[in-house]
Amino acid sequence: MDVKTLCLGVLHFGPASGYEIRKQFEDGPMSHIQEAGFGSIYPALRKLSEDGLVKGDTQHQASRPDKTVYTITEAGQLALKRALMTPPADDRFRSDYAFQLLFAHVLPTDMVDHLIERWLIWHRGEITRLETCLAAAQDGNRPQTAGDRFVIGLGIAIYQAAAAFMETHRNDLIAEINLPSTAAKTDVAKMDAAE
Amino acid sequence: MDVKTLCLGVLHFGPASGYEIRKQFEDGPMSHIQEAGFGSIYPALRKLSEDGLVKGDTQHQASRPDKTVYTITEAGQLALKRALMTPPADDRFRSDYAFQLLFAHVLPTDMVDHLIERWLIWHRGEITRLETCLAAAQDGNRPQTAGDRFVIGLGIAIYQAAAAFMETHRNDLIAEINLPSTAAKTDVAKMDAAE
DNA sequence: TTAGAATATGTCGAGTCGATATAATAAGTA
DNA sequence: TACTTATTATATCGACTCGACATATTCTAA
Numbered sequence: 001m002d003v004k005t006l007c008l009g010v011l012h013f014g015p016a017s018g019y020e021i022r023k024q025f026e027d028g029p030m031s032h033i034q035e036a037g038f039g040s041i042y043p044a045l046r047k048l049s050e051d052g053l054v055k056g057d058t059q060h061q062a063s064r065p066d067k068t069v070y071t072i073t074e075a076g077q078l079a080l081k082r083a084l085m086t087p088p089a090d091d092r093f094r095s096d097y098a099f100q101l102l103f104a105h106v107l108p109t110d111m112v113d114h115l116i117e118r119w120l121i122w123h124r125g126e127i128t129r130l131e132t133c134l135a136a137a138q139d140g141n142r143p144q145t146a147g148d149r150f151v152i153g154l155g156i157a158i159y160q161a162a163a164a165f166m167e168t169h170r171n172d173l174i175a176e177i178n179l180p181s182t183a184a185k186t187d188v189a190k191m192d193a194a195e
Numbered sequence: 196m197d198v199k200t201l202c203l204g205v206l207h208f209g210p211a212s213g214y215e216i217r218k219q220f221e222d223g224p225m226s227h228i229q230e231a232g233f234g235s236i237y238p239a240l241r242k243l244s245e246d247g248l249v250k251g252d253t254q255h256q257a258s259r260p261d262k263t264v265y266t267i268t269e270a271g272q273l274a275l276k277r278a279l280m281t282p283p284a285d286d287r288f289r290s291d292y293a294f295q296l297l298f299a300h301v302l303p304t305d306m307v308d309h310l311i312e313r314w315l316i317w318h319r320g321e322i323t324r325l326e327t328c329l330a331a332a333q334d335g336n337r338p339q340t341a342g343d344r345f346v347i348g349l350g351i352a353i354y355q356a357a358a359a360f361m362e363t364h365r366n367d368l369i370a371e372i373n374l375p376s377t378a379a380k381t382d383v384a385k386m387d388a389a390e
Numbered sequence: 391t392t393a394g395a396a397t398a399t400g401t402c403g404a405g406t407c408g409a410t411a412t413a414a415t416a417a418g419t420a
Numbered sequence: 421t422a423c424t425t426a427t428t429a430t431a432t433c434g435a436c437t438c439g440a441c442a443t444a445t446t447c448t449a450a
Contacts, residue, residue, distance in 0.1 A: 001291045002436075009294065012301075019398050033293040040437055042400060067398060084298050085306070088291035090317060096196045096283035098228040098349070099204065103279050104342035106207075111280070122285060146371035147299035154293070154360050161356030165349050176341035197405075214429050235406055237431060262429060 001089070003040040004048055008080040011054060011072040013142040018042050019067065029133055029148045032126065032155045045070055053079050105177050112177065116170045123163040130156045196284070198235040199243055203275040206249060206267040208337040213237050214262065224328055224343045227321065227350045240265055248274050300372050307372065311365045318358040325351045 009030075010021045018041050025036050036044075045068075048054040053076035056068045072080070097119045104112045134152045137144050204225075205216045213236050220231050231239075240263075243249040248271035251263045267275070292314045299307045329347045332339050 001294055006294070009297070012298070017398075018400090030294065030297060032288060033290045035287065035289070035438095037438060038400075039402085039439070043436090061398095080298075081301070084295050084302060087313075088295055088310070091292065092230065092289045093227060094230070094287040094289075095228045097286065098346045099196055099201070099225065100279050100283055101346055102204070102225060102340065102342040103207070103275075104345070105340050106276070107279060115283070118282075145297065145300050146368055147297040149371075150299070150364060150368045151293045151296055153364065154357060157356050157360040158353055161352050162349060165352040169345060169348065173341055173345045176344075212429075213431095230407095232407055233431075234408070234433085238405090256429095 001034065001083070003036045003044040005080065005083045006034055006036055007041060007044050007048060007070075008053065008072060008076055008083070011070055012077065012080055015069050015071040017067040017069050018045055021045075029144070029152055032130065033151060048076065051075075101173075104173060109174060109178060113170070113174055116166055116173075120163055120166050123159050123166070127156055127159045127163070130159070196229065196278070198231045198239040199248075200275065200278045201229055201231055202236060202239050202243060202265075203248065203267060203271055203278070206265055207272065207275055210264050210266040212262040212264050213240055216240075224339070224347055227325065228346060243271065246270075296368075299368060304369060304373060308365070308369060311361055311368075315358055315361050318354050318361070322351055322354045322358070325354070
């Protein structure tokens with residue numbers, strides 16, 4: 001799913017400027033499943049405009065910078081629908097927290113504990129953010145759809161499961177890296193032998 | 196977390212060729228949290244080699260293409276540790292399935308149902324894959340660490356929660372998009388639709 | 391009043407992804 | 421046996437994406 005399609009998706013619900021589209025990806029109901037920055041959005045809008053899938057209208061505002069409000073065209077709606085019909089790519093999850101924890105046996109114990117703590121805090125923040133989003137029933141000019149409720153609900157369920165796992169297993173991990181048993185013993189023995 | 200650091204992370208557990216590193220990201224215990232393709236790995240290894248963080252050794256094999264096996268150096272271990280100490284970026288989740296479902300009210304009902312079905316199948320596949328990974332206790336030359344168990348267990352918990360949510364809410368979504376009038380989620384509308 | 395957040399658009403380099411090329415052999419199938 | 425696909429192995433290339441920075445104005449709060 002490229003940024004052009006994502007922009008069409010946002011514009012499906014109503015006209016918006018590049019800046020407003022960006023905000024949608026930061027705060028809106030799709031913020032936890034897709035992302036795009038300015039560096040992708042503005043070129044995408046230019047290309048969409050060239051292809052006649054959106055129509056830009058520059059508005060001069062008093063006491064605000066000029067803004068170009070984009071509206072999706074008939075051809076754009078068709079292109080969006082075509083994109084929505086194609087089989088989606090597999091989900092992709094990227095976590096630097098998880099990557100760092102793979103090396104918990106190498107890191108200081110208090111750093112591992114602190115890492116999990118911050119990860120938990122981030123998860124709790126996301127949960128409250130999504131709960132607010134779900135309770136809003138309306139986001140700006142965009143009314144909440146059945147899909148919104150499903151996807152936001154799914155996000156909350158996932159984050160809650162992740163937080164629950166961390167809360168119940170963080171002490172197990174800390175204990176494991178502190179008591180060098182079975183698997184860890186061999187590594188220690190090798191290091192001792194090397195000395 | 197750039198690909199150079201990810202490669203150092205793989206090589207921390209033992210020497211490997213670019214091809215073998217790629218396989219780690221496809222099948223190994225970090226496949227569900229980080230990814231990298233050939234187009235990123237080979238340039239990364241070249242740069243790491245130039246910087247003295249890894250050492251490449253070209254091996255001529257009978258009845259197989261030559262391969263260059265990379266080994267992490269002392270400087271590389273230090274660079275990895277430094278990267279593991281820096282505060283991690285926030286998790287990033289990308290789902291085209293979820294994006295498409297945001298537009299469930301626009302798509303044919305059977306397509307939405309089919310979409311959720313395929314998404315569920317993918318989740319169940321990931322769960323069995325991770326469970327196999329967890330039961331393996333050893334992946335090639337790499338012994339399973341406490342961090343591995345934590346991260347794989349977390350992945351399983353997340354996928355199970357996602358699958359459970361879909362199973363219990365898929366019919367709600369289908370029912371909601373079949374109700375024709377947007378504002379009428381009342382009992383009257385339900386009775387009218389049933390008749 | 392002075393700093394900073396918000397509104398608004400854009401550029402640029404570094405990095406990443408996916409497809410493709412090449413090339414040998416092993417394994418499975420008609 | 422002949423054909424096809426998969427596996428091992430490395431590499432390039434264009435298109436795309438990301439994050440940081442540049443620019444400028446106004447509203448808000450310490």
